[in-house]
Amino acid sequence: NFKVGELQGQALLDGMAKKKPNGPYNIELFAGSPDDANAQVFFDGAMKVLQPKITDGTLKVVSGQTQFNQAVTQGWKAENAQKRMDTLLAANYTSAPLDGVLSPNDTLARAILTSVKAAGKPNPIVTGQDSEVESVKSIMAGVQYSTINKDTRNLVKDTIEMVQALQKGQTPKVNDTKSYNNGVKVVPANLLPPVIVTKENAAQAYANDPTLSALTK
Incomplete structure (x- = not known):
């Protein structure tokens, strides 16, 4: 799970660099539920990758909310993530661009993107995990940037x-x-080993999964 977090952090950096080769980048951080031990592990893995870039100024968390207890999403609930994203956008992004959002799973990723759309903002790079059908569709449509696949x-x-x-x-x-x-x-x-999945490698990543493979065609 620490590795999953590292991959999510790297996917966030890679996606933003593809969209805008030179930083700095404005980002926000989301974590899972505080009562789930995995949530802290995912977050710590991602921050191992992201913290050096925050320290050197490549990344700016505009809200200043960089700690796990500030980024948590109670119950892993979509509505809680959407509500927090609404608040972050209203407080920090009336004029500043939002380049990326670290999301620990697909459900929260879609909630974050729903909030951004409602605010009339361009889609930032948003990570995910679990290879949920709706998120794979979103990735293939160029909305959500990435998810994580663990081949069951x-x-x-x-x-x-x-x-x-x-x-x-x-x-x-x-x-x-x-x-x-x-x-x-x-x-x-x-x-x-978990695998980062983006639009570019989705067909290969899901080749052994008939349901998800069909979505990549």
């Missing part, structure tokens, strides 16, 4: 292989022996 087919395949190895008394294949400490021990894991 590979997840199922690897899970079956790990269970079979355990049944045979063998050690399952793992690639992480540091990240997951349950308080008693570090639990080895086999982590699957």
